[in-house]
Amino acid sequence: MSDHDPILTRRHLPSAIWFLPLLAAIIAGWLVYKNYDNKGVLIEVIFDSAAGLEAKKTKVFYRGLPAGVVKELKIDDDLRRIKALIEMVPQTEKTLTENAQFWLVEPQVSLSGVRGLETLLSGSYISYQPGLEGEPKRAFEALDQPPPPIKNSDGLYITLTADNARSVYQGAKVYFRDIEVGEVLSHALSSDGKKVLIETYIEPRFTYLIKENTRFWNASGIKVKADFSKIDIQIGSLASIIAGGIHFSTPDESSPEANNSQILPLYDDYEAAQDGIEITLRFPGATELREGATVQSRGIQIGRVKQVTLTDDFKHLDSILLIDPRAQDLLKEGSQFWLQKPEISLENLGNISSLLRGSHIELEAGQGADKRSYNALEIAPIKRQLSMGKAIELRTEQLGSISKGAPVLYRQLPVGEVINYELDGEGKQVIIHAAIEQRYSHLIKNNSRFWNASGIDLTANIDGLELRTESAAALLRGGIAFFNPPQTSKTKKSTSVYQLYRDYHQASEKGILTDKRFQKALKIRLHSKSSGALSAGDPILYKQIPVGEIAQTVLNKDGNSVTIYAFIDPTYDHLINEGSRFWIASGIKADISLKQLTIRSESIKTLVQGGIAFETEHVGKAIKPNHLFALYPDHTTSLQQPLGIQITFPAGKSVQPNTDLRFKGQIIGKVTKVAVINEGNELLVDLNLFRDGHFLARKRSLFWVVEPAIRLSGVDHPEGILTGNFIEASSGEGPATFSFKGVTKAPAFENKEGLNLIVHAPTLGSLFKGSPIFYRQVPVGSVTGYDLTRNGKNVEIFINIKPEYALFVRKNSEFRNASGVRIDFSLFGGIDFRADSLETMIGGGLNFTSPPESQPASSGEIFVIDEM
Secondary structure (H helix, E strand, C coil): CCCCCCCCCCCCCCCHHHHHHHHHHHHHHHHHHHHHHCCCEEEEEEECCCCCCCCCCCEEEECCEEEEEEEEEEECCCCCCEEEEEEECHHHHHHCECCCEEEEECCEEECCEEECCCHHHHCCEEEEECCCCCCECCEEECECCCCCCCCCCCCEEEEEEECCCCCCCCCCEEEECCEEEEEEEEEEECCCCCCEEEEEEECHHHHHHCECCCEEEECCCEEEEECCCCEEEEECCHHHHHHCEEEEECCCCCCCECCCCEEEEEECCCCCCCCCEEEEEEEECCCCCCCCCEEEECCEEEEEEEEEEECCCCCEEEEEEEECHHHHHHCECCCEEEEECCCCCCCCCCCCHHHHHCCEEEEECCCCCECCEEECECCCCCCCCCCCCEEEEEEECCCCCCCCCCEEEECCEEEEEEEEEEECCCCCCEEEEEEECHHHHHHCCCCCEEEECCCEEEEEECCEEEEEECCHHHHHHCCEEEECCCCCCCCCCCCCEEEEECCHHHHCCCCCCCCHHHCCCEEEEEEECCCCCCCCCCEEEECCEEEEEEEEEEECCCCCCEEEEEEECHHHHHHCCCCEEEEECCCEEEEECCCCEEEEECCHHHHHHCCEEEEECCCCCCCCCCEEEEEECCHHHHHHCCEEEEEEEECCCCCCCCCEEEECCEEEEEEEEEEEECCCCEEEEEEEECHHHHHHCECCCEEEEECCEEECCEEECCCHHHHCCEEEEECCCCCECCEEECECCCCCCCCCCCEEEEEEECCCCCCCCCCEEEECCEEEEEEEEEEECCCCCCEEEEEEECHHHHHHCECCCEEEECCCCEEEEECCCEEEEECCCHHHHHHCCEEEECCCCCCECCCCCEEECCCC
């Protein structure tokens, strides 16, 4: 054997190539096994129709999970029904017994609700209920409707028996106090066909409510009872009308709880169940009440009269009421009962059925603890509201033709009614209680205006004739109407008490509150001692053109003045500012004096009807709404704008009404009244300061009576010779005041313009107030007053140098008496006769000389004259 010869060896294991066929055989075997293991169970289900079924598409579901599929559809041998070959999943094999059930689920819409809604998208399917017991089976007949649910859920299952099912369907709800607590699972006839068996399910959380003596009644649909005296219609809730419903209550809550499969009766209604809440209600003995009369609350029947018994003494009528348990929350200590008798009127002629139905008992719910015994009211409570509406109270002096039940109108539409009326405690006013329906209660505002809308309202004035009436019912029976004027910016506290006005014109202030022209008008107030002939509706005039109207005239609380409320048309409100002056423009005004005769009148309408005029002479600050102005009696007084003050003078000098008040020669006031007081020792003078003299109403102002006087040198105050005495004043300082003590004479010192000086002399001589002061025989001033010094040794002479001559008086100027005639006589010198002027010879005077180099004098400096 050479080195290159191959070496042959034998392999004892099979080649790896043989593993592939072996693996394929294993996989094929496993697939055959799995196919055999997962092979479904074939069954047949017979249906009346193939509608909704489709081979290889329609599926079988159990609790939402796929449990099979239709493999094939074929017609039965009798050609009347359809066989469906169905392959069920292997897990269902043990449940395919004689008790298993199949039915087709399709979308269904009925009064009880919508079922199979999910099939609208996925299509119809077959539902399956397993048979947990029984012999195996592979052929089934489909049910027409779903079978009762299996009673394997938590909760309570009870059976109700009734003579008929009425509107109780599968899926109908079971209610307790209108709360859903369960549902009807199914209903079927009993084996003898005499009763209806209603399988009912109660949710676990409500099972404690069901006792062995619980009473159920049918609250479904609409129930009608009719006889000659009445037609009784009972209506359940909307849900129970559509889907049916069952209510229940438990008379004795101490009874044992019900168990599953408990059988209880289902009554036609709560009365048949004899399970209403019994309450006793006592009426006066003469009350006409019959058994069977209904008990209502706000139009809803909540019970019936079960029994009526007259007491032995015939004083009381005791009744037993059977109240629907659902209304037990209305039976409180504050609840009230009364007998409501039918009424017929012009408004409800069509409600003739209330007369046939007869009286019923009305309940108004109150607050407090539960109660089961009551005394009925003899009449309906005064403040009862309509349909949970708003109660209001109206006060008036006369009731008129308003009666109970009279309508409350808004824009002639009835929105409420009069409930009752009574006198107040003092018998001065009539209190009318009314109620506004709930849906209209928002129409009542704090500023609502109510008026008696009964009869016909006829108004005649210089502007014309106006006829107004409300609805025909209010015309004959009486009624109340109201409107809401524009709301002001000022908020008011909420109220339910209102004034009832006599008519529309009074309520609307002659239409101003309802006139759109004045809704945005400027509102002002005017204060006056008297309103004269003014009334609401009179015009406000500017240059004799109406620019507004008077809204209302009110007497103030003090009884001494009035306030007039007025509106200015928004077109003209720019004409008014703080400087405006208002006066009464009614009638004719005449001013007669020695100087002139003035007669003033406004338009013919204001002569007859009255009115207010105003002027605005200067630009003033703008005003805010409800600004208060003074109202003057005439135009002249408005210019003067008088301010009243009082002055007490010592008796002795004559003061008459219309006496002038003067200040520096100008008339700035008038005396309005003079009265003798203090046993004739004093005069009390009422005086009006004109606008230009208001500054005198200050503390320390002085007032004195001035009389004209005739002297050799002239006449003092000649203006008083014709007009009589007048009052002179000097201004003061300090706070405002309106009562003064008059002085007997003018103050000696007057602080006039110029240089005011004081001259001391041993005697007054022939000087008087007004005597001239000369410088180089030129009059440069005058004597303004005089008085004794405090020690009485000298005379203080007050003088005034005119401003243009003030510089001529020096600190060392010398004053001398220039009065009369000076005569010097001697034997050798003869007679020396000297006189400054004829004026000083008669009236006296002073003159002075001044050194040129001295400083000018100042006001208040004193100069001395040694001899007069």
